[in-house]
Amino acid sequence: MKLLVTGGCGFIGSNFIHYWLKNHGGDEIVNLDKLTYAADPSNLKGIDSSRYEFVKGDIADASVVDPVVNDSDAVVNFAAESHVDRSIVDSGAFIHSNIAGVHVLLEAARRYDKRIHQVSTDEVYGTLSLDSDEKFTERSAYAPRNPYAATKASADHLARAYFNTHGVKVTISNCGNNMGPRQHEEKLIPKTIINAINGSRIPVYGNGMQVRDWIHVDDHCSAIESILSDGVIGETYIISAGYERRNIDVVKRILQELGVAESAVEHVRDRPGHDIRYALDSSKIRDALGWKPSLTFEEGLRKTIQWYKNRGGANGKNM
Numbered sequence: 001m002k003l004l005v006t007g008g009c010g011f012i013g014s015n016f017i018h019y020w021l022k023n024h025g026g027d028e029i030v031n032l033d034k035l036t037y038a039a040d041p042s043n044l045k046g047i048d049s050s051r052y053e054f055v056k057g058d059i060a061d062a063s064v065v066d067p068v069v070n071d072s073d074a075v076v077n078f079a080a081e082s083h084v085d086r087s088i089v090d091s092g093a094f095i096h097s098n099i100a101g102v103h104v105l106l107e108a109a110r111r112y113d114k115r116i117h118q119v120s121t122d123e124v125y126g127t128l129s130l131d132s133d134e135k136f137t138e139r140s141a142y143a144p145r146n147p148y149a150a151t152k153a154s155a156d157h158l159a160r161a162y163f164n165t166h167g168v169k170v171t172i173s174n175c176g177n178n179m180g181p182r183q184h185e186e187k188l189i190p191k192t193i194i195n196a197i198n199g200s201r202i203p204v205y206g207n208g209m210q211v212r213d214w215i216h217v218d219d220h221c222s223a224i225e226s227i228l229s230d231g232v233i234g235e236t237y238i239i240s241a242g243y244e245r246r247n248i249d250v251v252k253r254i255l256q257e258l259g260v261a262e263s264a265v266e267h268v269r270d271r272p273g274h275d276i277r278y279a280l281d282s283s284k285i286r287d288a289l290g291w292k293p294s295l296t297f298e299e300g301l302r303k304t305i306q307w308y309k310n311r312g313g314a315n316g317k318n319m
C-alpha cells in the first residue's frame with residue numbers, strides 16, 4: 001500500500017510515519033507537508049528512504065494535492081494548524097489549512113476515488129463540567145468553543161458531508177491530548193519538561209484545574225492503524241486511553257520526575273474561553289475494532305520525559 005500522510009513533519013504525523021513503516025514492511029509513504037513553524041524535518045531522521053518520499057506543499061493547493069492523492073491508495077490527514085493559543089491571536093491560517101485544506105483533500109479523494117482518514121480532536125465537543133462524570137461519545141453534539149476547535153469541527157462536518165453526499169470513503173477519529181516524542185515545545189508537556197530541565201519558571205494557565213484526556217502518541221497511531229484496517233467507512237471513532245488528568249497534576253508529576261521543586265510553577269493569566277474538562281468514552285473503537293492502549297499514563301509520561309532529556313533542550317541545540 002502507498003499511503004499519503006499529510007502534515008508528517010509535525011508531532012503526530014512524524015510519529016505515525018515511523019510507526020507505520022516499522023509495522024508495515026513493504027508499504028510506502030509520501031509525506032506532504034507545508035513546513036510551517038510547527039514542522040521539524042529532523043523528526044523523520046533515520047527513516048527508510050527507500051519507502052519514503054517527501055513533498056513540500058500546501059494541502060489547500062489542488063495543483064500539489066491532486067497528483068499525490070491520485071498516486072496513493074489512501075490519505076491520512078494530520079496537516080493542520082494545531083495550537084489553540086495561536087488561533088486566538090489570529091485564526092486566518094486555521095481557516096486556510098484546517099477547513100480550506102481539508103476541502104481540497106476531500107475533493108481530490110472524490111475525484112480519484114480514494115479513501116481518506118481525517119484526524120480530529122476532542123475539542124470539537126466543547127467542554128464538560130468538573131463535577132460531572134459525563135464523557136463525550138461519538139453521538140455528542142459538536143460545540144467547539146475556540147477558533148482552532150471550530151475549524152476542526154468544520155472539517156469533520158465537511159468530511160461527513162462528502163461521505164453522505166458524494167460517497168467519499170471517509171473515516172474520522174477524535175482523540176484527546178497526545179504526549180510523546182517530537183512535539184513542538186509550545187505545548188504543555190514539552191514546554192514543562194524543557195523549562196524544568198533548563199531551570200526556568202513553569203507557566204501554568206490560571207489555577208491549572210483544567211482536565212485533559214491524555215494518550216501516548218504511539219497508542220494514537222495504533223488506533224488510527226486499527227481504523228485504517230478494520231474501521232467502517234463513514235464512521236467516526238473516539239480515541240482515548242482514559243487518562244483524565246488536571247494540568248497542574250501533569251506539571252507537578254513532571255517536576256517530581258525531574259527533581260524540580262513545585263515552587264518553580266508560575267500561575268499565569270488563563271487562556272480566554274479556556275475549556276475546563278475534556279473526557280472521552282472510547283467504548284466504540286475498543287468494542288468494534290478490538291483496539292486498546294498499550295501504555296499507562298505513567299509509562300507514557302516517563303518515556304516522553306526521557307526522550308526530551310536525551311534530545312537536549314530547545315530543538316536539541318541549547319542545553
Ligand SMILES: NC(=O)c1ccc[n+]([C@@H]2O[C@H](COP(=O)([O-])OP(=O)(O)OC[C@H]3O[C@@H](n4cnc5c(N)ncnc54)[C@H](O)[C@@H]3O)[C@@H](O)[C@H]2O)c1
Nearest residue numbers: 007009010011012034035036038039058059079080097178
Ligand atoms: N497534538 C494533539 O494532542 C492532538 C490531539 C488530537 C488531534 N490532533 C490533531 O492531529 C493532527 C496533528 O497534530 P500535531 O499536534 O501533530 O500538529 P503539529 O502542529 O505538530 O503538526 C502539524 C503539521 O502540519 C503541517 N501543516 C500545517 N498546515 C499545513 C498545510 N496547509 N499544508 C500542509 N501541511 C501543513 C505543519 O507544517 C506541521 O508539520 C492535527 O490535525 C490536530 O488537530 C492533535
